[in-house]
Amino acid sequence: MPSSPPTTTPAEASKPLFWGVDVGGTNIKFGLVDDSGKTLHFDHIPTQESEGPQAAVDRTAAVLAKVQRDLGFSNADVPMIGLGTPGSMDIPRGYLLDPPNLPHWWNFPIRDAFAQATQRPVAFINDANAAAYGEFWVGTGQRQDSMVLLTLGTGVGGGVVVADELIDGANSFGGECGHLIVDPSPTARLCVWGGGRGQLEAYASASAVVDRTRERLTAGGTSSLSGLLGGSNSELSAKAVYLAAEQGDAMALEIVDETAFWLGIGITSIVHVIDPGLVVLGGAMDFGGETSPVGQRFLEGIRKEFHARTFAHVAKGTEIGFASLGGDAGYLGSAGFARKVYSKRMP
Amino acid sequence: MPSSPPTTTPAEASKPLFWGVDVGGTNIKFGLVDDSGKTLHFDHIPTQESEGPQAAVDRTAAVLAKVQRDLGFSNADVPMIGLGTPGSMDIPRGYLLDPPNLPHWWNFPIRDAFAQATQRPVAFINDANAAAYGEFWVGTGQRQDSMVLLTLGTGVGGGVVVADELIDGANSFGGECGHLIVDPSPTARLCVWGGGRGQLEAYASASAVVDRTRERLTAGGTSSLSGLLGGSNSELSAKAVYLAAEQGDAMALEIVDETAFWLGIGITSIVHVIDPGLVVLGGAMDFGGETSPVGQRFLEGIRKEFHARTFAHVAKGTEIGFASLGGDAGYLGSAGFARKVYSKRMP
Structure with a gap:
């Protein structure tokens, strides 16, 4: 039985924070996660796959911006976003290739589209790898x-x-x-x-x-x-x-x-x-x-x-x-991966 | 057809140098390798397995010291030694466990024995992994x-x-x-x-x-x-x-x-x-x-x-x-692994 991941409040969160986004064929899940792996906010929106990737990217970016603002955080508090998607993908180029459950999204530069829409660097990751990293960071691993x-x-x-x-x-x-x-x-x-x-x-x-x-x-x-x-x-x-x-x-x-x-x-x-x-x-x-x-x-x-x-x-x-994290592993791992990439870039 | 690995001379070698030692059931191969993967000296001695590991360690250390001296190098020129052995082994503890082709060497702390005999830190590695690292460093990889x-x-x-x-x-x-x-x-x-x-x-x-x-x-x-x-x-x-x-x-x-x-x-x-x-x-x-x-x-x-x-x-x-390296992959990879461990330890 997966347990709920640990949570925290905006006042008690340890910065920096990271968005973890987990794109699926049906829903896009997203969580705002603090530096110690605690979740401040979690929600999802429908993927609406057939409308294509740019529409979903824009809708997601708008929701993230609103939540962030409502919680009282600026982009400086949330310096990087982790984005997990189903494969196939080309990670170095930031492309979705031909994921079977996202047929209208093939050959789309989703990493850069998301970075453009959110005005933040995006760490791009396979969704199953994100789940593994989530379990590794704050779950069974x-x-x-x-x-x-x-x-x-x-x-x-x-x-x-x-x-x-x-x-x-x-x-x-x-x-x-x-x-x-x-x-x-x-x-x-x-x-x-x-x-x-x-x-x-x-x-x-x-x-x-x-x-x-x-x-x-x-x-x-x-x-x-x-x-x-x-x-x-x-x-x-x-x-x-x-x-x-x-x-x-x-x-x-x-x-x-x-x-x-x-x-x-x-x-x-x-x-x-x-x-x-x-x-x-x-x-x-x-x-x-x-x-x-x-x-x-x-x-x-x-x-x-x-x-x-x-x-x-x-x-x-x-x-x-x-x-131990059930369906939360994906967004947690995407956030954790962003945290890892971010910490490597820091001097 | 494996090709001979590149060689260099004592005068032209780029320092630091590293010994790569490749222990097998029949022979112990060893090469002195420079920082760019070129071999200055290569030879082997019989393992004489049944005499036990300490005797082989001592004989090997004596040969390495002599070759090094003859070529005009001090221990400061050769700051680390890579040691590859057959498994099974416990790498963190530096032990041979029960390698089938070294039956008289079981449960022996070979890494520390070798470090003691050579008065140098030893990077300990599985022999097949050493061969892989050799091909990766200077061979097909x-x-x-x-x-x-x-x-x-x-x-x-x-x-x-x-x-x-x-x-x-x-x-x-x-x-x-x-x-x-x-x-x-x-x-x-x-x-x-x-x-x-x-x-x-x-x-x-x-x-x-x-x-x-x-x-x-x-x-x-x-x-x-x-x-x-x-x-x-x-x-x-x-x-x-x-x-x-x-x-x-x-x-x-x-x-x-x-x-x-x-x-x-x-x-x-x-x-x-x-x-x-x-x-x-x-x-x-x-x-x-x-x-x-x-x-x-x-x-x-x-x-x-x-x-x-x-x-x-x-x-x-x-x-x-x-x-591409044939039987040289093991000592080259052991030396390359020592080089890698050494470079990580440097400030």
């Missing part, structure tokens, strides 16, 4: 040196922090762990994005959980979930699988265990490349999270598979757990 | 920001450099890419180290090439390699497979292509975690390297599999090629 976040939702996103630095990658593709290969066979599951087979997200995303459950039901498996088979996709959901598992439904528990197996494979590969010491699971699909017996079984299944495939001292020195 | 080296030999080693920094890892296990999972099935090939299945090195090491060839021959496949089947392991080698492939032997070419397939899978996973922009293949098993048609076919096979499994802009922005 606090007091760590390195960390990987895997977000389990429609797909599997990821972000990698090593020695306090986010890994953007040479092609702005760092941390896209959902696309690592867990099954090389020519009949492996197809990826959500359709272009390939065998990627982690074809096995461990919420969509994959639904697909795998539907396949078992269609093949005649018995389960309390059978009643959802005739319905639309939204009735047979990862949440429904979790709830059935909580009631002891055998097929649902098998699906949970299978998902853990595939995450164990993927996490083994991640750890054997960068050995981060901590792997955190975030996103909507957590099978109840750490307070649920099913969530605990899920975590234990992942650990078991990983431990069977790594060395004893690596198993002992690697924590696997749930994220 | 020059002018890059990030790089991954995979060394194909008895096993598959690796080293990861991101944004000019080596990734040691939380458990001194960073860059152990040979252990990432390429085949999750319960019947996947067993690893060289015996503890698990499906790791990259069970498919793409020289040992795996030999094993896979032997299995095909035993199963009745016809090949010019059949004559080597009755012989000892050393007759049926990865080199023999390469030579048969050069003659157009169909089975040998299939083995080359299969090896490329598995490396393509592994490299896809590596790239989708850290997106390094450059992946370099080093080690003894290169199927002739870049000057050989078989080596080129090997590279093309790897690229083809990777390109089929990644996004167009990532494929375009990721180079895959051969390393």
Whole structure:
């Protein structure tokens, strides 16, 4: 269960402050965050994707300016803005390339447009990397040196922090762990994005959980979930699988265990490349999270598979757990990233 | 074909200088390297593993002192020493843990013993990471920001450099890419180290090439390699497979292509975690390297599999090629790492 991030008041905030903006296909979330990671203000506006990026940039900039003014702060108090967006993107050039959930925003210089509209320098970051940095700064990854976040939702996103630095990658593709290969066979599951087979997200995303459950039901498996088979996709959901598992439904528990197996494979590969010491699971699909017996079984299944495939001292020195910031990780991480970029620029 | 590293003379060397020491199970290699990566002196002594680590440390320190004196340099000219050893190791504590090829050296505080014997601070580094840093500093990775080296030999080693920094890892296990999972099935090939299945090195090491060839021959496949089947392991080698492939032997070419397939899978996973922009293949098993048609076919096979499994802009922005320093990468990287640590400590 994600906890609310710590908050503070305008009078008690430690300056400088940073805006963290988290652009999604449906909403744009934004928070004003102080130098110690406490939130002064949080809200969201609809993305209105089809109106194009400039309109959304202008609306967001207007709201940020108003909130800032209402709280009694000037641009000098808020010297930099962190902007997280879905990929694909070209971080050095500040461009959105072709993000699937923002089809009217392709090939748009969003960083500079946002800097122009807000009259502030903008630190540009991938949204999943922002979430990872948020967990690293003020969430589960606090007091760590390195960390990987895997977000389990429609797909599997990821972000990698090593020695306090986010890994953007040479092609702005760092941390896209959902696309690592867990099954090389020519009949492996197809990826959500359709272009390939065998990627982690074809096995461990919420969509994959639904697909795998539907396949078992269609093949005649018995389960309390059978009643959802005739319905639309939204009735047979990862949440429904979790709830059935909580009631002891055998097929649902098998699906949970299978998902853990595939995450164990993927996490083994991640750890054997960068050995981060901590792997955190975030996103909507957590099978109840750490307070649920099913969530605990899920975590234990992942650990078991990983431990069977790594060395004893690596198993002992690697924590696997749930994220703590929920949907707030994105704006917090964008703000934290702006803070980091800003502090590097200062003499 | 690895080229010889650039050299210089004592009179023309740019100071400070750094010793790079590369400890292996058979030999200890050492080179005196100047600030621009040029080698003034290179040699090796036998490891004499069974005499234990302190004896080897003392012999090495004596040789370094003599060479340094003979060349006319003082300890002030050579302010730091880079020491690369095989894992497992505990880098923060400076210990060798239980390296398989140094069985009499387990649980030894080699960094401090070496510092004591040489009267110099020692920068301690994993040998595969050292090789990666060597290629990054003065080899194939020059002018890059990030790089991954995979060394194909008895096993598959690796080293990861991101944004000019080596990734040691939380458990001194960073860059152990040979252990990432390429085949999750319960019947996947067993690893060289015996503890698990499906790791990259069970498919793409020289040992795996030999094993896979032997299995095909035993199963009745016809090949010019059949004559080597009755012989000892050393007759049926990865080199023999390469030579048969050069003659157009169909089975040998299939083995080359299969090896490329598995490396393509592994490299896809590596790239989708850290997106390094450059992946370099080093080690003894290169199927002739870049000057050989078989080596080129090997590279093309790897690229083809990777390109089929990644996004167009990532494929375009990721180079895959051969390393250039051969067996010199280790001492050069150890020296380069010492140089890096030293420059960070300077005001």
